[in-house]
Amino acid sequence: MGTTSRKRIVVVGHGMVGHRFAQAAVERGLTETHDVVVFGEEPRAAYDRVGLTGWFGHADGAEGLSLLPGGEYDDPRVRLVVDSVVTEIDRAAQTVTVVSPPPGSRDVRQGALLDQQSQPGTVTIHDYDVLVLATGAAPFVPPVEGRGKDGCFVYRTIEDLEAIQAASLTATSGVVIGGGLLGLEAANALVQLGLDTHVVEMAPRLMPVQLDGAAGATLVRHIEKLGVKVHTGVLTEEIEGGEAVTGLRVRQAGTEEGAPTTVIETQVVVFSAGIRPRDALARECDLETAPRGGVLVDEQCRTADPHIFAIGECAAPGGTMYGLVAPGYAMAEVVVDALLDGPGTFTGADMSTKLKLLGVDVASFGDAFAATDGALELTYADAVSGVYKKLVVTEDGSRLLGGILVGDASAYGILRPMVSSGLALPDNPEQLILPASSGVSTGSTGGWGMPDEAQVCSCNDVTKAQIIHAVAEEGCETVADVKQCTRAGTTCGSCVPTVKNLVEEHFASLGKVVDKGLCEHFRLTRQELFDVVAVHGYRRFDDIVEAHGTGRGCDVCKPAIASILASQTSTHILERETVGLQDTNDKYLANIQRNGTYSVVPRIPGGEITPEKLIVIGEVARDYGLYTKITGGQRIDLFGARMEQLPQIWRRLVDAGFESGHAYGKSLRTVKSCVGSTWCRYGVQDSVGLAIALELRYRGLRSPHKLKGGVSGCARECAEARGKDFGVIATEKGWNLYVGGNGGANPAHARLLAGDLDTETLLSYLDRFLMYYVRTADRLQRTSTWIEHLEGGLERVREVVVDDALGLGAELEAEMARHVGGYADEWAETLADPAKLERFVTFVNAPDTPDPTIEFTTERDQIQPIAPALIPVGAPS
Amino acid sequence: MTAVSSPWISTWVEVCAVDSIPLEGGVAALVHGAAVAVFRTYDGTVYAIGNVDPFSGASVLSRGIVGSRGDAPVVSSPMYKQAFDLRTGQCLDDASVSVATYDVAIMDDHVRVGSAREVP
Numbered sequence: 001m002g003t004t005s006r007k008r009i010v011v012v013g014h015g016m017v018g019h020r021f022a023q024a025a026v027e028r029g030l031t032e033t034h035d036v037v038v039f040g041e042e043p044r045a046a047y048d049r050v051g052l053t054g055w056f057g058h059a060d061g062a063e064g065l066s067l068l069p070g071g072e073y074d075d076p077r078v079r080l081v082v083d084s085v086v087t088e089i090d091r092a093a094q095t096v097t098v099v100s101p102p103p104g105s106r107d108v109r110q111g112a113l114l115d116q117q118s119q120p121g122t123v124t125i126h127d128y129d130v131l132v133l134a135t136g137a138a139p140f141v142p143p144v145e146g147r148g149k150d151g152c153f154v155y156r157t158i159e160d161l162e163a164i165q166a167a168s169l170t171a172t173s174g175v176v177i178g179g180g181l182l183g184l185e186a187a188n189a190l191v192q193l194g195l196d197t198h199v200v201e202m203a204p205r206l207m208p209v210q211l212d213g214a215a216g217a218t219l220v221r222h223i224e225k226l227g228v229k230v231h232t233g234v235l236t237e238e239i240e241g242g243e244a245v246t247g248l249r250v251r252q253a254g255t256e257e258g259a260p261t262t263v264i265e266t267q268v269v270v271f272s273a274g275i276r277p278r279d280a281l282a283r284e285c286d287l288e289t290a291p292r293g294g295v296l297v298d299e300q301c302r303t304a305d306p307h308i309f310a311i312g313e314c315a316a317p318g319g320t321m322y323g324l325v326a327p328g329y330a331m332a333e334v335v336v337d338a339l340l341d342g343p344g345t346f347t348g349a350d351m352s353t354k355l356k357l358l359g360v361d362v363a364s365f366g367d368a369f370a371a372t373d374g375a376l377e378l379t380y381a382d383a384v385s386g387v388y389k390k391l392v393v394t395e396d397g398s399r400l401l402g403g404i405l406v407g408d409a410s411a412y413g414i415l416r417p418m419v420s421s422g423l424a425l426p427d428n429p430e431q432l433i434l435p436a437s438s439g440v441s442t443g444s445t446g447g448w449g450m451p452d453e454a455q456v457c458s459c460n461d462v463t464k465a466q467i468i469h470a471v472a473e474e475g476c477e478t479v480a481d482v483k484q485c486t487r488a489g490t491t492c493g494s495c496v497p498t499v500k501n502l503v504e505e506h507f508a509s510l511g512k513v514v515d516k517g518l519c520e521h522f523r524l525t526r527q528e529l530f531d532v533v534a535v536h537g538y539r540r541f542d543d544i545v546e547a548h549g550t551g552r553g554c555d556v557c558k559p560a561i562a563s564i565l566a567s568q569t570s571t572h573i574l575e576r577e578t579v580g581l582q583d584t585n586d587k588y589l590a591n592i593q594r595n596g597t598y599s600v601v602p603r604i605p606g607g608e609i610t611p612e613k614l615i616v617i618g619e620v621a622r623d624y625g626l627y628t629k630i631t632g633g634q635r636i637d638l639f640g641a642r643m644e645q646l647p648q649i650w651r652r653l654v655d656a657g658f659e660s661g662h663a664y665g666k667s668l669r670t671v672k673s674c675v676g677s678t679w680c681r682y683g684v685q686d687s688v689g690l691a692i693a694l695e696l697r698y699r700g701l702r703s704p705h706k707l708k709g710g711v712s713g714c715a716r717e718c719a720e721a722r723g724k725d726f727g728v729i730a731t732e733k734g735w736n737l738y739v740g741g742n743g744g745a746n747p748a749h750a751r752l753l754a755g756d757l758d759t760e761t762l763l764s765y766l767d768r769f770l771m772y773y774v775r776t777a778d779r780l781q782r783t784s785t786w787i788e789h790l791e792g793g794l795e796r797v798r799e800v801v802v803d804d805a806l807g808l809g810a811e812l813e814a815e816m817a818r819h820v821g822g823y824a825d826e827w828a829e830t831l832a833d834p835a836k837l838e839r840f841v842t843f844v845n846a847p848d849t850p851d852p853t854i855e856f857t858t859e860r861d862q863i864q865p866i867a868p869a870l871i872p873v874g875a876p877s
Numbered sequence: 878m879t880a881v882s883s884p885w886i887s888t889w890v891e892v893c894a895v896d897s898i899p900l901e902g903g904v905a906a907l908v909h910g911a912a913v914a915v916f917r918t919y920d921g922t923v924y925a926i927g928n929v930d931p932f933s934g935a936s937v938l939s940r941g942i943v944g945s946r947g948d949a950p951v952v953s954s955p956m957y958k959q960a961f962d963l964r965t966g967q968c969l970d971d972a973s974v975s976v977a978t979y980d981v982a983i984m985d986d987h988v989r990v991g992s993a994r995e996v997p
């Protein structure tokens with residue numbers, strides 16, 4: 001050992017909290033001195049367990065939920081090994097034993113329900129300097145007779161979800177045992193699967209931990225309206241059936257054994273009767289656990305062994321385990337802090353919850369049951385609309401202690417921080433829960449009135465002050481910016497309305513209406529303008545600015561309108577009406593370079609090119625003395641052409657069968673390909689063929705920003721398709737379609753929109769996706785930012801594109817068909833029209849005089865511009 | 878120069894027909910060896926300013942987008958997008974920068990460009 005002073009941290013479990021630990025270790029610089037290895041038992045990297053139900057039934061459920069898309073940390077000093085179980089800790093030797101079962105060998109149902117009976121796998125031993133247990137919790141399955149039958153499930157992992165989904169195909173009815181928070185989540189899943197759903201709860205009400213009787217009763221009324229049958233105060237005696245479940249036999253709680261029972265017919269049973277910390281590893285190496293489970297740790301989350309920590313649901317700081325993600329995140333941060341010799345401690349957590357359960361708002365916060373001495377309750381109930389609200393206040397009515405909200409939890413955003421900050425209550429505290437019409441408005445999702453230190457996002461521990469700081473000092477302008485910058489709102493999402501209010505109120509307080517207008521000439525957004533143009537059928541900028549704007553336009557609105565007009569008509573962009581609107585590059589169908597010359601980029605679809613064509617490019621470059629370079633987009637760029645040379649150069653290229661590559665336009669650039677199944681021994685589809693087809697289909701499509709695509713022939717992804725606005729990856733069965741990727745300054749990985757598509761479906765989804773983007777995105781918004789800003793995000797895109805929720809599918813496809821049909825090469829058309837060619841002169845009155853400011857030198861055998869003499873000026877603003 | 882220059886005097890250079898400058902567009906011309914950008918705004922007024930973009934040194938201002946900022950008719954540089962007031966040559970994004978302006982006359986439907994005006 002010990003040629004290096006770097007230390008090694010082993011993390012057991014890559015769930016939500018283990019992942020947060022690794023993230024924090026990178027962000028706070030712990031990886032400067034420590035290597036981190038994370039072993040995760042599940043077959044994939046951590047995902048958003050909290051959002052499990054929300055993603056039910058969607059094609060990319062697993063992928064879309066991932067907290068670490070791609071499965072690797074950017075920091076190479078953190079290594080994640082999935083599909084590996086830590087089976088033993090040797091504290092004396094400071095090692096762990098890891099068994100890595102071969103992928104795909106786990107029996108999902110059994111693995112989840114019964115003990116982990118892992119297949120014989122590879123056993124390895126790993127040293128640690130620091131061991132962090134983040135093994136989470138396991139669903140508790142009460143010892144009910146028949147619980148091992150086919151059709152019995154728990155609800156915690158993606159595999160559980162998939163198994164339930166598979167079983168639901170042949171089932172008509174499902175029962176959830178447990179009416180707590182998780183049980184209702186599971187019930188929601190069963191409802192979404194179309195099962196006749198029952199919830200069986202032993203306690204006399206739903207969510208007994210969070211709700212009082214009246215709140216629980218209100219919730220039952222809501223849920224029953226959705227067709228869910230709620231059985232409270234009921235015990236499960238037995239699960240009936242042979243090999244497979246046929247029914248659930250129950251009797252009233254409080255009755256004797258042998259009392260009359262009834263049977264609920266069902267084929268699916270989901271146990272949601274609570275969770276148990278997974279603390280076996282700790283117990284087996286003689287670390288103390290709490291009486292009700294959980295590895296006992298101190299305020300720094302350290303066990304009695306100074307080298308071992310426990311965080312998340314497997315831990316019991318001070319003897320209490322916390323079944324929510326926010327306390328787990330806090331523990332992860334505390335341990336990173338401890339390892340950096342920081343002072344952080346975990347001293348308990350806010351167990352407040354706000355959820356939308358089966359579409360019903362439910363919130364419970366602070367001392368919801370008025371356990372504090374002398375606490376008073378104020379309640380408001382409206383049976384008709386199904387609203388129940390309760391505030392728990394101090395004896396003197398001066399401070400809020402807690403509360404419960406059912407049916408309308410909009411006040412949660414303002415109430416919960418009042419509890420944690422101790423803000424004084426108004427004189428008539430009941431106003432806080434009365435409907436807005438009957439008194440002072442609390443600003444519903446509020447926020448502005450709360451103190452700076454009030455915690456707005458409990459999942460990620462973000463205060464109001466931090467959000468205001470992000471907006472006022474760090475340039476965040478939208479909720480999406482704030483999310484990225486502070487993490488607020490990125491977990492359960494319940495604080496997003498408050499964050500939104502804070503952002504808007506901040507700008508309002510500066511007297512600024514959040515102006516989404518394009519520029520000083522138009523108060524409309526690009527999308528609004530798009531619609532205005534479509535509705536009125538405008539074809540000229542003059543008509544648009546006269547009717548809907550002011551002044552004569554600028555370099556922002558003119559190109560935007562040119563692009564909108566191009567999307568709605570198929571006229572050449574250099575027509576007299578529109579040429580003056582085009583961005584510099586579009587105006588000359590080439591990219592301007594620093595010395596006023598241009599670059600020429602012929603289209604090379606999919607990067608495939610014949611030797612003959614390569615020779616033509618070489619000849620043209622040689623004859624015009626152009627600097628030649630292979631681009632990052634699998635084609636060739638010829639630099640240094642004078643404006644007046646462009647038509648001659650293009651004449652040669654067009655004659656040889658080339659066409660414009662649109663390197664200049666906000667339009668489709670390239671569809672990158674890998675060589676695919678034709679040559680590659682791993683390829684499963686013809687990726688080059690598809691890339692070419694896609695590039696030819698969408699070439700010339702004007703869009704809010706440039707568009708790039710990629711097609712890979714197999715999962716090795718050599719075409720980097722997920723780094724593109726649309727990426728296609730071949731599967732054995734067809735194509736997976738990913739959207740919203742880009743490189744550039746803020747790289748984004750494309751996310752799965754739909755999987756295993758045949759080529760025809762792929763094209764129709766892509767047509768819809770691209771047209772939807774062209775129609776609704778803001779100016780200069782790449783697809784990733786557009787999706788991020790879209791209400792509903794990727795899910796919304798999927799609804800529109802895949803589910804055709806707006807019924808727009810056919811229309812979007814027809815628009816694309818018009819584009820495809822109307823496409824013509826811009827350079828060929830330009831060459832054929834003397835009026836358009838007229839503009840390609842440097843000096844109108846001296847057509848034969850070249851621009852004297854353009855000069856070249858030679859470097860590495862090719863030309864290079866000599867920087868023009870700069871007139872000394874201040875830096876461009 | 879205090880004397881009023883006259884378009885009849887030979888220092889004026891004929892550049893092109895008015896019509897060959899697109900409305901809200903520009904062309905570049907060679908005037909006594911200097912590159913001059915000549916623009917026609919929406920109301921038909923013709924302006925001439927130096928063609929060299931002071932921020933990049935490239936001779937390209939004639940290729941910029943013509944429009945307005947407030948009341949000012951402007952061209953925005955195609956290189957880094959700063960706006961220049963066509964009437965005064967003043968850069969509206971950096972008070973310390975301006976380009977030369979030139980006298981313009983229209984005779985027989987043709988544009989003539991005169992001498993550079995003195996900066997006030």
Ligand code: SRM
Nearest residue numbers: 591599630631632633634635637663669742743744745782
């Ligand atoms: C030529 C090329 C670099 C090279 O020598 O390889 C290039 C050159 C330029 N890129 Fe690029 N980009 C080139 C590939 C890329 C790539 C790589 C790729 O496509 O695989 C990327 C990252 C991928 C992506 O776009 O997501 C890339 C990200 C950018 C960005 C950042 C975009 C973003 O969303 O953040 C800009 C700036 C912009 O568009 O606003 C940009 C802008 C530019 C401009 C247009 C800047 C400008 O206005 O002058 C450059 C002029 C092109 C020219 O004169 O021909 N270029 N640029 C590549 C041309 C590819 C092609 O065949 O068309």
Ligand SMILES: Cc1cc2nc3c(=O)[nH]c(=O)nc-3n(C[C@H](O)[C@H](O)[C@H](O)COP(=O)(O)OP(=O)(O)OC[C@H]3O[C@@H](n4cnc5c(N)ncnc54)[C@H](O)[C@@H]3O)c2cc1C
Nearest residue numbers: 013015016017040041049050085086135136312313324325
């Ligand atoms: C349907 C559902 C809805 C929920 N909703 C909410 C909500 O709205 N709000 C909220 O705050 N919380 C909610 N939760 C709870 C939340 O998901 C948990 O609090 C959180 O996931 C705990 O994180 P963790 O990392 O401690 O445990 P986990 O996320 O369970 O991660 C532990 C990981 O460790 C792995 N592991 C265990 N033992 C080993 C071993 N020996 N070797 C290797 N790997 C091992 C496990 O396989 C697992 O992947 C919900 C949970 C579910 C199931």
Ligand code: SF4
Nearest residue numbers: 674680683713714718
């Ligand atoms: S992505 Fe797959 S098919 Fe394409 S080149 Fe790479 S390994 Fe071959």
Ligand code: FES
Nearest residue numbers: 457459491492493
């Ligand atoms: S409170 Fe859960 S994301 Fe903010």
